[in-house]
Amino acid sequence: MNIEEGKKILAVIVGALLNAIAMNFFLIPAKVYASGFAGVAQLLSSIIGSFTSYTLSTGILIFLLNVPVAILAWKKVGKAFTFYSFLCVALMSLFMEIIPIYQFSPDIILNAVFGGVIAAVGVGITLKYGASTGGMDIVAMILSRMKDKPIGTYLFAMNGAIIVTAGILYGPEKSLYTLVALYVTTRVIDAIHTRHEKLTVFIVTQKAEVLKEAIHAKLVRGITMMPAKGAFTNEDKDMMMMVITRYELYDLIHIIKEVDPKAFTNIVETTNVFGFFRKD
Known part of the structure; x- marks a missing residue:
C-alpha cells in the first residue's frame, strides 16, 4: 500500500464515521431525514417499524440499498472507485450498528443543522480523496458515464420524495426541518469539494x-x-x-x-x- 492509497482509506474511514455520527446522534433521534439513500433507508426503517411487527435498522438498510448499485458500478464505472465507495458504505453501516442512537438535544433545529454539517464534512472529505459515500454518488457516476445529462433532476426527485413522504407520515414540520438539513449539507459539501457534477x-x-x-x-x-x-x-x-x-x-x-x-x-x-x- 502506498501513501496515496493510505490517505484514501483513512479519508473513507473518517467519512464513514462522521456520517454514522451525524445519523445516530442527530438526524435519526430527531426524525430529520438525510439526503439520498441514507434518507430512503431512514424512511424505510421508520415505515417498517411503524406498520409492521419487524424492525430493521437504518444502517443495515443503507448497506442493502447500496449492494445492487455497487454491482452495477463495478461493471460500468470502475473497480477502484466502486471499491472505495462501497467500503465507505460498509464502514458507515458498521459504525451505525456499533454507535448507539443518542439524542444530545431535544431542539430539532440544532439536530438538523449539526447533523447536516457533520454528514456533509464526511461526504466532502470522501469526495476530496476520490471516493464517495455510495448511494446517489454512485448513481451519478454511472449516469455520467452512460449519458451526458445532468443528474440534478434525479437528485431533486429523490430528495423531494423523501421530504414529501416525511411530511405525510410525520407532519409538515418534519419536511421543513429535513429541508434545512439538506440545504446545510449541500452548502458545506460545496465549500469542501464541489457540488457541480x-x-x-x-x-x-x-x-x-x-x-x-x-x-x-x-x-x-x-x-x-x-x-x-x-x-x-x-x-x-x-x-x-x-x-x-x-x-x-x-x-x-x-x-x-x-x-x-x-x-x-x-x-x-x-x-x-x-x-x-x-x-x-
Missing part, C-alpha cells in the same frame, strides 16, 4: 504529450490541445482543455502533480455540456 479543467504545460498519455491511462475523457505561449518567458507551451466529473478530480490532480508539478491548472465549474463528452 462536471468541471472544465485548463492545464498549461510543457509536457503535454506525456501528461495526455498519463490522463488517458487513468480517465476515460477527451482532451482538446491548443498551442500557448508564456507572456513573461515567451516559452512555447500547450494548453489542454478537458471536461471531467467531480469524482475524477482527485485522480486528475494527482496525475498532474506526478507528471508536471509546475503545470498551471485552472478548474472551472461547468453548468452544461453540448456535444461529445466521452472519449470512448
